[in-house]
Amino acid sequence: MSNYVINHLKELESEAIFVIREIAAQFENPVLLFSGGKDSILLTHLAKKAFYPAKIPFPLIHIDTGHNFPETIAFRDALVEKLGVKLIVGSVQEAIDKGRVKEETGADASRNSLQIVSLLDTLEEFKVDAAMGGARRDEEKARAKERFFSHRDEFGQWDPKNQRPELWNLFNGRKNYGEHFRVFPISNWTEMDVWEYIKLENIELPSLYFSHQRDCVVRDGVILANSEFIKLKEGEEVVNMTIRYRTCGDMPITGAVESDADNLEKIIEEIATTRTTERGGRADDKRAETAMEDRKKQGYF
Amino acid sequence: MDYQDIELLRFTTAGSVDDGKSTLIGRLLYDSKSIFQDQLDAVEESSKSKGFDYVDLSLLTDGLKSEREQGITIDVAYRYFATPKRKFIIADTPGHIQYTRNMVTGASTANLAIILIDARKGMLEQTHRHAFIASLLRIPHAIVCVNKMDLVDYSEEVYDKIVSEFNAFSSKLGINDIQFIPISALNGDNVVNRSENMDWYQGSTLMYHLETVHISSDHNLVDCRFPIQSVIRPHTLEHQDYRGFAGRIDGGVFKPGDKVKSLPSGFVSTIKTIELNGEQIQEAFAPMSVTMTLEDEIDNSRGDMIVRENNVPKVEQDIEALVTWMSTKPIQARTKVVIKHTTNETVGMVKELKYKVDINTLHRIENIDKVEMNDIARMSIRTAKPIFFDAYKKNRQTGSIIIIDEQTNETIGAGMII
Numbered sequence: 225m226s227n228y229v230i231n232h233l234k235e236l237e238s239e240a241i242f243v244i245r246e247i248a249a250q251f252e253n254p255v256l257l258f259s260g261g262k263d264s265i266l267l268t269h270l271a272k273k274a275f276y277p278a279k280i281p282f283p284l285i286h287i288d289t290g291h292n293f294p295e296t297i298a299f300r301d302a303l304v305e306k307l308g309v310k311l312i313v314g315s316v317q318e319a320i321d322k323g324r325v326k327e328e329t330g331a332d333a334s335r336n337s338l339q340i341v342s343l344l345d346t347l348e349e350f351k352v353d354a355a356m357g358g359a360r361r362d363e364e365k366a367r368a369k370e371r372f373f374s375h376r377d378e379f380g381q382w383d384p385k386n387q388r389p390e391l392w393n394l395f396n397g398r399k400n401y402g403e404h405f406r407v408f409p410i411s412n413w414t415e416m417d418v419w420e421y422i423k424l425e426n427i428e429l430p431s432l433y434f435s436h437q438r439d440c441v442v443r444d445g446v447i448l449a450n451s452e453f454i455k456l457k458e459g460e461e462v463v464n465m466t467i468r469y470r471t472c473g474d475m476p477i478t479g480a481v482e483s484d485a486d487n488l489e490k491i492i493e494e495i496a497t498t499r500t501t502e503r504g505g506r507a508d509d510k511r512a513e514t515a516m517e518d519r520k521k522q523g524y525f
Numbered sequence: 526m527d528y529q530d531i532e533l534l535r536f537t538t539a540g541s542v543d544d545g546k547s548t549l550i551g552r553l554l555y556d557s558k559s560i561f562q563d564q565l566d567a568v569e570e571s572s573k574s575k576g577f578d579y580v581d582l583s584l585l586t587d588g589l590k591s592e593r594e595q596g597i598t599i600d601v602a603y604r605y606f607a608t609p610k611r612k613f614i615i616a617d618t619p620g621h622i623q624y625t626r627n628m629v630t631g632a633s634t635a636n637l638a639i640i641l642i643d644a645r646k647g648m649l650e651q652t653h654r655h656a657f658i659a660s661l662l663r664i665p666h667a668i669v670c671v672n673k674m675d676l677v678d679y680s681e682e683v684y685d686k687i688v689s690e691f692n693a694f695s696s697k698l699g700i701n702d703i704q705f706i707p708i709s710a711l712n713g714d715n716v717v718n719r720s721e722n723m724d725w726y727q728g729s730t731l732m733y734h735l736e737t738v739h740i741s742s743d744h745n746l747v748d749c750r751f752p753i754q755s756v757i758r759p760h761t762l763e764h765q766d767y768r769g770f771a772g773r774i775d776g777g778v779f780k781p782g783d784k785v786k787s788l789p790s791g792f793v794s795t796i797k798t799i800e801l802n803g804e805q806i807q808e809a810f811a812p813m814s815v816t817m818t819l820e821d822e823i824d825n826s827r828g829d830m831i832v833r834e835n836n837v838p839k840v841e842q843d844i845e846a847l848v849t850w851m852s853t854k855p856i857q858a859r860t861k862v863v864i865k866h867t868t869n870e871t872v873g874m875v876k877e878l879k880y881k882v883d884i885n886t887l888h889r890i891e892n893i894d895k896v897e898m899n900d901i902a903r904m905s906i907r908t909a910k911p912i913f914f915d916a917y918k919k920n921r922q923t924g925s926i927i928i929i930d931e932q933t934n935e936t937i938g939a940g941m942i943i
Binding site: 227228229230232234235236237238239241245246248249272273274275276277279361362369384385388389390391392393398411412417 | 603605758769827863866
């Protein structure tokens with residue numbers, strides 16, 4: 225390289241690795257929140273690069289809602305095995321069985337907000353002082369104002385009006401007893417950056433992200449996978465469709481897109497021409513205009 | 526388009542809603558196809574329910590509930606867009622006087638500042654403020670957009686008058702690269718497409734300038750600075766004696782074989798390898814994150830710095846800095862604080878408050894006994910151990926500090942070392 229410039233993907237990579245290394249250095253019990261989605265897979269990949277040839281020096285935490293795609297779980301287990309990293313699973317089913325949370329009822333019932341309790345319980349049980357996640361600022365308007373190092377009080381709450389200013393690359397991770405941080409190393413990445421980087425680095429992804437045939441139900445314009453977790457409403461029918469996922473949450477709430485993009489090149493081409501955001505298919509964001517901010521204040525990612 | 530091989534440009538926008546800042550950002554996003562249909566639908570829906578007969582593009586950036594309620598921006602919002610030439614990160618900061626801290630925050634990572642002036646109003650107090658903060662934070666490039674040209678009949682005379690007024694003011698500031706562009710964000714004149722209404726303007730459009738401004742020399746490539754974040758010791762059979770220093774380059778160009786010096790120990794060694802994920806790197810420079818190994822076994826740890834033998838930063842316990850105060854709690858002399866500098870952290874004492882700067886007139890206010898929220902003041906600080914620093918004007922990374930409250934752990938000040 226002659227003129228001392230790095231391209232934007234390398235600059236984003238450098239920034240994320242810097243932040244991940246800061247987390248490892250500034251906290252005693254950091255963890256990586258692993259959802260099985262492409263962003264947390266990317267984050268795990270960056271963590272591996274940050275500490276190579278040593279292993280990732282913190283565990284992955286997965287909050288298992290019991291409504292996950294089986295492909296996600298299989299992928300998670302294989303990845304953990306390959307990296308030789310510790311996995312902690314927090315179970316929403318267990319929280320329901322213990323009476324910690326009450327399952328929503330009705331056809332639109334979802335375990336999405338129940339995750340908050342399981343997540344906070346798990347963080348407390350393992351005395352986690354920094355949980356890093358793959359959230360990005362371009363995903364949703366409340367996330368556009370999130371810091372890299374996001375302070376949470378002893379109840380796990382986010383106070384958006386009272387955030388610490390963040391300057392240069394000086395990250396303040398100091399906290400009082402019982403408080404913790406959420407840290408977002410890929411804050412500045414867009415969906416396109418993520419896909420381009422996955423292609424550049426040849427990162428393996430669950431098959432869900434690529435075009436496949438699946439039995440689906442179309443509800444309020446959102447294509448949902450038919451599964452044991454979904455109750456058909458009157459007039460709804462199961463249709464076999466050619467789809468893929470742009471994000472991976474729980475089966476009953478993650479919307480698919482009709483697509484025959486079965487490789488990275490085609491996916492990138494599809495994203496370049498698409499006119500809706502990736503969370504456009506997420507029923508959990510559609511509950512209110514500030515649904516994401518409200519959940520984040522309580523401790524959601 | 527080869528999206529993988531484009532550069533990243535970070536810029537801030539300063540101005541208030543009245544200057545048409547949101548309209549300008551909206552236009553940049555919209556004309557570069559970075560607003561998605563569902564986002565636009567949501568904004569149209571919100572605008573309608575608020576009773577507006579236009580689409581309020583500020584609703585795209587003002588995401589927090591209280592911002593929407595009050596119709597103001599209270600925090601830095603980050604927006605993203607890309608063209609075939611570059612990827613852009615906008616730090617959109619509010620322009621009101623009480624939000625100096627947000628402007629400083631947004632400016633700290635920017636390569637470029639867009640300063641908006643309403644053509645009908647000319648230079649205002651807040652224009653002075655924005656220009657001063659851009660110069661204080663050493664943003665390498667500035668673009669002054671004289672907006673709402675459509676409302677002054679696209680008059681060259683009005684534009685020229687504002688340009689000379691701005692130049693008269695900014696000559697005191699020392700911003701190296703200032704461009705002026707007459708625009709109408711509402712109608713799109715000179716934003717992405719050339720205006721047909723201003724034949725007298727021969728310069729480039731805003732977008733062209735954003736895409737082509739030369740940013741490769743924005744980082745210091747002369748003075749080698751590598752602050753250590755952590756030490757990588759795998760303790761595996763394969764890498765028994767491996768000891769790698771992890772960090773991000775803050776200045777200069779490092780190569781394997783270079784003679785280097787370690788601070789504060791002063792030990793000298795040679796770079797054995799520079800790598801990331803096992804891949805060898807021949808030349809490392811800012812802002813690359815790398816892992817460095819040395820020929821000799823040197824006991825470096827977090828907070829230490831690797832530099833060139835014949836080019837070392839200052840290693841001192843007394844620093845002078847211009848500090849932006851960010852806390853509602855004022856500070857007085859002889860207050861104990863925590864200082865964060867590169868990967869170093871130390872206890873320190875604000876020894877003396879020298880003067881405040883009136884950010885509208887640039888006058889110094891001497892004999893002060895406290896510094897309050899949004900003040901910019903010169904302070905002397907004594908640290909408990911030496912830190913390794915350069916002047917901020919030489920290196921924005923090794924010349925900056927944050928000040929942390931020892932009790933609350935809040936970030937209360939941001940300092941630029943003189």
